Amino acid sequence: GAVVSQHPSRVICKSGTSVKIECRSLDFQATTMFWYRQFPKQSLMLMATSNEGSKATYEQGVEKDKFLINHASLTLSTLTVTSAHPEDSSFYICSSRPGATEAFFGQGTRLTVV
Amino acid sequence: QKEVEQDPGPLSVPEGAIVSLNCTYSNSAFQYFMWYRQYSRKGPELLMYTYSSGNKEDGRFTAQVDKSSKYISLFIRDSQPSDSATYLCAMSEDYKLSFGAGTTVTVRA
Numbered sequence: 001g002a003v004v005s006q007h008p009s010r011v012i013c014k015s016g017t018s019v020k021i022e023c024r025s026l027d028f029q030a031t032t033m034f035w036y037r038q039f040p041k042q043s044l045m046l047m048a049t050s051n052e053g054s055k056a057t058y059e060q061g062v063e064k065d066k067f068l069i070n071h072a073s074l075t076l077s078t079l080t081v082t083s084a085h086p087e088d089s090s091f092y093i094c095s096s097r098p099g100a101t102e103a104f105f106g107q108g109t110r111l112t113v114v
Numbered sequence: 115q116k117e118v119e120q121d122p123g124p125l126s127v128p129e130g131a132i133v134s135l136n137c138t139y140s141n142s143a144f145q146y147f148m149w150y151r152q153y154s155r156k157g158p159e160l161l162m163y164t165y166s167s168g169n170k171e172d173g174r175f176t177a178q179v180d181k182s183s184k185y186i187s188l189f190i191r192d193s194q195p196s197d198s199a200t201y202l203c204a205m206s207e208d209y210k211l212s213f214g215a216g217t218t219v220t221v222r223a
C-alpha cells in the first residue's frame with residue numbers, strides 16, 4: 001500500500017508555543033490530505049481537508065486560525081498548532097487517498113502541552 | 115443518529131477463536147468500505163478494502179458487505195495475541211471517510 005510518513009511521532013511543548021506536524025506521501029502524489037484528531041478510546045474526528053495549492057477546508061467547530069494547514073506541494077502537508085494550550089493535547093493523524101479509494105494513514109503525532 | 119455505528123466492546127476472546135466485528139450505517143450512498151487496525155498510539159493500518167456487496171478474503175481476514183441491510187462485518191480466523199488492537203470500520207461515498215467508534219479486541223494467550 002501507499003506510504004504516508006508523519007513526524008514527529010511525539011512532541012511535548014509549553015503552553016503558548018506553536019508546534020508543526022509534517023505529513024509526507026512517500027510513493028505517490030497526495031493531492032488531498034486529511035487531518036484527524038483522536039481522543040483516548042474515541043474514533044477519529046476529521047479536522048480539515050487540505051488540497052495542494054489551495055486553502056484548507058475546515059470542519060465545523062475547528063478553529064482555522066489555531067490549526068494552520070499548509071499543503072504547498074504534492075508530497076507535503078503540514079499542520080501547525082498555534083499558541084497551544086493543554087486542551088489541545090491529543091493524537092493527530094494525517095491521511096491520504098491515492099486513488100480516491102482506500103485511505104492510508106500516517107503514524108500519528110501525540111501532542112502533549114504542559 | 116450517527117452515520118456509522120460500531121459496538122466499542124471491549125471484546126475478549128481466547129487464542130484461536132474467531133473474532134466477529136460489525137458496523138451498521140445509515141447513508142445508502144456509501145460505496146467504499148474499509149477496515150483498519152489501530153495499535154495503541156499508532157496510526158490506523160488498512161486491513162481490508164471493498165466497494166461491493168459480498169465477501170472478500172485475505173489470509174485470516176474476511177470482510178463482508180451487505181448493502182441492502184447497510185451492514186458490514188470483519189471476521190478474524192485463528193486469532194492471535196498479536197491481533198489485540200482496536201478495529202475501526204470506515205466508509206465513504208466520495209473522498210470523505212466516516213468512521214465507526216472502533217472495537218477494542220483482546221486475544222488471550
